[in-house]
Amino acid sequence: xxxxLFGKPKYVTVRSRERHDRDDISPDSHLWTKCTNCNAIxxxxxxxxxxxxxxxxxxxxxxxxxxxxxxxxxxxSFQEFARDIQxxxxxxxxxxxxxxLQAKIKTGLDEAVITGEAAIxxxxxxxxxxxxxxxxxxxxxxxxxxxxxxxxxxxxxxxPLILFTTAGGARMQxxxxxxxxxxxxxxxxxxxxxAGILYICVMTDPTSGGVTASFASIADIxxxxxxxxxxxxxxxxxxxxxxxxLPEGFQRAEFLLEHGMVDMVVDRKDxxxxxxxxxxxxxxxxxxxx
Amino acid sequence: MVNNILDFEKPLIELAAKIKELQSFMDEKxxxxxEEINRLMERAEKLQKEIYADLDTMxxxxxxxxxxxxxxxxxxxYIFDDFIEIHGDRKFGDDKAMLGGIGLINNQAxxxxxHQKGKTTKExxxxxxxxxxxxxxxxxxxxxxxxxxxxxxxxxxxxxxxxYPGIGAEERGQAEAIARNLMVMSDxxxxxxxxxxxxGGSGGALGIGLGDRIMMLEYSYYxxxxxxxxxxxxxxxxxxxxxxxxxxxxxxxxxxxLGIIDRIIKEPVGGAHKNPEMSAKLLKTAILEEYEELKKFxxxxxxxxxxxxxxxxxxxxxxxxxxxxxxxxx
Numbered sequence: 001x002x003x004x005l006f007g008k009p010k011y012v013t014v015r016s017r018e019r020h021d022r023d024d025i026s027p028d029s030h031l032w033t034k035c036t037n038c039n040a041i042x043x044x045x046x047x048x049x050x051x052x053x054x055x056x057x058x059x060x061x062x063x064x065x066x067x068x069x070x071x072x073x074x075x076x077s078f079q080e081f082a083r084d085i086q087x088x089x090x091x092x093x094x095x096x097x098x099x100x101l102q103a104k105i106k107t108g109l110d111e112a113v114i115t116g117e118a119a120i121x122x123x124x125x126x127x128x129x130x131x132x133x134x135x136x137x138x139x140x141x142x143x144x145x146x147x148x149x150x151x152x153x154x155x156x157x158x159x160p161l162i163l164f165t166t167a168g169g170a171r172m173q174x175x176x177x178x179x180x181x182x183x184x185x186x187x188x189x190x191x192x193x194x195a196g197i198l199y200i201c202v203m204t205d206p207t208s209g210g211v212t213a214s215f216a217s218i219a220d221i222x223x224x225x226x227x228x229x230x231x232x233x234x235x236x237x238x239x240x241x242x243x244x245x246l247p248e249g250f251q252r253a254e255f256l257l258e259h260g261m262v263d264m265v266v267d268r269k270d271x272x273x274x275x276x277x278x279x280x281x282x283x284x285x286x287x288x289x290x
Numbered sequence: 291m292v293n294n295i296l297d298f299e300k301p302l303i304e305l306a307a308k309i310k311e312l313q314s315f316m317d318e319k320x321x322x323x324x325e326e327i328n329r330l331m332e333r334a335e336k337l338q339k340e341i342y343a344d345l346d347t348m349x350x351x352x353x354x355x356x357x358x359x360x361x362x363x364x365x366x367x368y369i370f371d372d373f374i375e376i377h378g379d380r381k382f383g384d385d386k387a388m389l390g391g392i393g394l395i396n397n398q399a400x401x402x403x404x405h406q407k408g409k410t411t412k413e414x415x416x417x418x419x420x421x422x423x424x425x426x427x428x429x430x431x432x433x434x435x436x437x438x439x440x441x442x443x444x445x446x447x448x449x450x451x452x453x454y455p456g457i458g459a460e461e462r463g464q465a466e467a468i469a470r471n472l473m474v475m476s477d478x479x480x481x482x483x484x485x486x487x488x489x490g491g492s493g494g495a496l497g498i499g500l501g502d503r504i505m506m507l508e509y510s511y512y513x514x515x516x517x518x519x520x521x522x523x524x525x526x527x528x529x530x531x532x533x534x535x536x537x538x539x540x541x542x543x544x545x546x547x548l549g550i551i552d553r554i555i556k557e558p559v560g561g562a563h564k565n566p567e568m569s570a571k572l573l574k575t576a577i578l579e580e581y582e583e584l585k586k587f588x589x590x591x592x593x594x595x596x597x598x599x600x601x602x603x604x605x606x607x608x609x610x611x612x613x614x615x616x617x618x619x620x
Contacts, residue, residue: 084614090548090605091539141604148601170492170514172524175538176550179492179514180603183500186469187476187600194477210514212465213453213493218473232465232493233455241455251460259461 035059051268060227060268062205064107065114065131068164072272073118073127080116082149087111087142089173096173099135107133111142112167115150117159121276123283125162126154132166132206139211140171144181147215151188151199160198160279165216168234169209182214189215198282200275203230203253203262217261221278224253224262225271296352298341299560305334338559345509347535351517353509354488358563360570361420362389362404362447365487368570369445369577370395373402378429382462385426387418387454388498390433392442395578401437403430403498404447407488420489421454424467427497431471434478443481443584445577446498451516453494468497475500476600477593481584483577485555486510487562490540502596503580504550506542507573508557512550513540550603553580 032043037059047054051071052061069078089096104110112134118127128150130137139147147163154161170178192199201219203212206229213232216222224230231251239246249255253265266274295303309330316323345353353359366373370393378384389406392399405422408414430446437444453464475482475498482501490499490512506512515523517535522528539545542554555576562569587595 084609085606086609088605088607091537093537094533141606145604145606172514172520172538174605175514175540176512176545177548177604179496180550180600182469182493182496183472183476184600184603186472187500187597190473190476191597193473210493213468213497214472215469217463217466217469232453232460232468238455238457238460242457246457250457259463261463261466 033061036061053268058226058267060205060225062132062166064133065109065129065164068129068204069114069118069127071268072129072164072275073120073125074122077119078116078127079118080114081153082115082146083110085111085142085145087140087174090141090177091173091175093173093175099173103134107131109134111146112137112139113143113146115146115153117153117157120162120272120279123276123279124157124159125279126150126157126159127162127164129164130166130211132168135171136168137166137211138168138171138178139181139185139214140174140178141181143171144178144184147181147185148188151185151192151215154197154199155191155195158197160200160282161192162200162202162275163215163219164202164204165207165211166204167207167209167211169211179210182210185215186218189218193218193220198279200278202266202271202275204228206231206234208232208234222262223271223274224256224265226253226265226267228253230256230262294357296349296356298345298349298352302334302338302341305330305337309334342559346532347511347541348517348532350509350541351489351511351535353561353563354511356561356563357409359407359449359488360562360566361409362402362406362449362487364566365404365447365570365573366391366393366402368567369393369574370400370402376433379425379432381428382425383423385418385422385429386416387420387422387450388426388429390429395574398581399440399442401433401442401444402447403433403444404487405450405495405498407449418454420450421452421494422450422497423454423456423459424462424464427453427464427467427471430498431467431474434471434474438479441480443483443581444478444501446482446484446501448484448486448490448495448499448512449488449510450491450494451489452491453497468493471497472500476596479589479593481581481592482596483580483584485573485577486512486542486551487573491516500596500600502584502592502599503552505553505555505576505580506545506551507555507562507569508542509561510542511535511540512542512545513538 032041035054038057040056052063087100113128113130115128199219200221201216202223204225208231229251256262257265312323312327373393375391389404391402405420406417407420408417484499484501484504486506488510492515517531518528521530521534545551558565558568
């Protein structure tokens with residue numbers, strides 16, 4: 001089933017244009033890709049079939065928001081909302097408008113997050129998926145607004161909220177306006193929290209900075225995708241600060257599980273079914289009402 | 291003190307030295323140079339006004355980072371009639387980079403929070419240069435919940451280069467600690483008055499910085515990242531920090547114009563460190579004035595206003611129907 005969804009022309013993953021812009025898929029040829037982790041040569045057809053996970057070492061390549069949606073929600077169930085919101089340039093930051101335009105052309109996306117209503121195993125949800133290729137998945141006004149709208153939509157419709165995160169952090173070019181999106185999104189999540197609506201966050205590679213330090217870390221259930229880097233401060237900054245080597249596996253999904261920061265680490269191939277299982281317990285399970 | 295002279299203050303220092311020299315010369319020789327001295331003093335005053343009226347952002351940052359700049363504990367001492375420090379997060383430790391306590395002003399109880407820098411190298415090492423670990427944010431969280439329980443408004447003073455980027459901080463959930471504070475502060479049932487008194491360094495600042503009123507001292511800055519880090523990320527060149535400092539719009543005036551902060555609090559001429567007591571007085575007046583305003587709201591109004599305050603931050607536009615339709619077709 002995954003393969004079918006994944007293979008839909010609208011969601012084709014390995015386009016040569018896209019591949020060359022992504023740093024973690026080596027543009028060796030149009031036919032095969034060298035695994036970033038184990039150097040195995042993988043035929044692209046095989047890699048796509050395997051949901052962009054190395055069949056040899058289970059290394060999870062980063063995938064786009066569109067592909068993520070395709071392998072996560074029921075076919076044809078996704079109804080995008082808030083797509084018409086686009087970035088402005090609140091600070092008049094040098095080259096920001098050009099960079100936005102480049103990112104739009106490069107990714108075919110309007111911003112670093114897609115939000116909408118969808119269903120997983122026929123259970124309705126509100127879903128938001130971030131995309132790292134759009135300016136490093138950074139959170140500026142639009143990402144903050146769309147995440148907030150998603151939370152508010154979830155509150156209105158009483159549907160569980162599922163957010164897939166990947167981000168370098170707050171968007172530099174919008175300065176403090178970006179930083180304040182941390183407050184705005186966290187406040188919106190608080191309203192869900194108070195209303196008793198389930199919020200699941202799936203942290204994918206990489207999730208860091210202001211996104212980790214706001215709405216991502218306050219979900220009811222936090223799932224980390226296998227091998228994902230999850231951090232407040234990135235490894236380079238830490239290494240620079242402490243001038244020492246970092247421990248093996250530091251800030252990886254498994255490390256966070258070990259330290260009690262996430263609920264579970266899940267492989268990409270199991271993500272959809274795992275979400276469905278959680279939703280099922282949540283939606284169908286009879287509750288104690290006293 | 292000599293070590294702590296800022297570059298742009300040098301002409302002033304030189305002028306002051308000259309005036310002193312003339313004065314001692316006058317006393318020695320019994321000559322009347324008072325006219326000359328008065329002229330120089332007038333010039334010094336004018337020069338000082340000129341220099342401080344036209345500081346660029348990097349110069350403001352220098353003042354904000356000044357080693358003698360009053361710290362949270364200095365302000366606590368001046369602002370409160372009585373102040374008691376409270377320690378520990380009850381989970382892991384007591385973070386000395388985060389000051390917390392309770393105090394009285396004119397018989398009104400407040401809970402007080404603030405990043406705590408040191409003034410000497412030794413003190414700075416123990417205070418971790420005002421960069422909290424998760425336990426600092428969790429101490430703040432504990433005190434905030436207690437403030438809510440006992441109906442004490444919160445004063446939170448921000449002065450940090452950022453939350454500490456270290457191994458232990460990551461292991462213990464720096465991101466979660468900050469995120470949780472944001473979530474809890476967003477609907478805490480007591481007024482929260484926030485003042486950036488020095489450095490407002492990114493998420494580490496915001497971690498105790500969500501509130502009903504956000505104010506900044508005149509020579510403080512508040513930024514998504516340090517200008518140095520921003521320049522390194524955007525232009526791959528940390529030496530472009532001055533350009534980044536201007537582009538990021540991080541000084542009080544620029545942020546007031548952007549509508550993110552509510553009020554700028556004046557500092558004594560030359561910066562808060564020239565007269566900490568006066569600076570504390572100005573700070574206290576502003577805090578009490580804002581509290582008088584916030585007191586007028588019911589708890590429900592307070593929380594709804596706070597939500598809307600942040601809800602509306604962000605600048606974006608909507609695509610026209612034509613644009614959307616065109617994209618659909620494509």
